[in-house]
């Protein structure tokens with residue numbers, strides 16, 4: 441069975457929504473000097489577009505995570521393969537993620553960053569994919585809510601392919 445991709449979110453809609461999210465952050469973080477922590481690799485395009493709409497100083501760091509799962513606990517084992525390098529103690533931290541699916545990744549990352557004694561840790565995700573959520577994580581800023589599907593483009597990959605598409609597509613079997 442071949443897989444087809446169908447455009448789900450246009451580049452105009454992404455651009456408009458990124459500006460709206462930045463507007464919310466400009467309101468909420470204007471006096472905070474926060475650290476934005478991007479989750480590699482998927483969030484790199486979203487983070488790059490988002491920070492150029494911010495009208496307050498930010499520092500940027502990255503983490504990279506690996507998920508391991510089996511049939512009984514899919515993707516519930518998360519490990520850090522690249523940690524933050526800035527000192528987060530007393531800082532306002534905003535995690536910037538591409539997509540939340542089961543929820544294990546962000547649940548783990550939020551707990552991990554909390555051990556660095558920041559003043560606050562909040563989450564900004566481009567996509568909240570609802571259907572398969574296993575762990576509820578509070579999502580403070582959400583670009584788009586989708587129920588299900590496998591999404592690619594604008595940073596999101598399928599086996600490292602299709603990250604650079606400027607729109608977001610859903611992969612469908614025909």
Ligand code: IMP
Pocket residue numbers: 482507515537538539540541542543544545546569589590591592596597598
């Ligand atoms: P989870 O919330 O622990 O299931 O992990 C979310 C991570 O899985 C994201 O950061 C992505 O790396 C990956 N992921 C989940 N759904 C998709 C998708 O639809 N397209 C591409 N990557 C996805």
Ligand code: MG
Pocket residue numbers: 479480481482483537538539
């Ligand atoms: Mg990711």
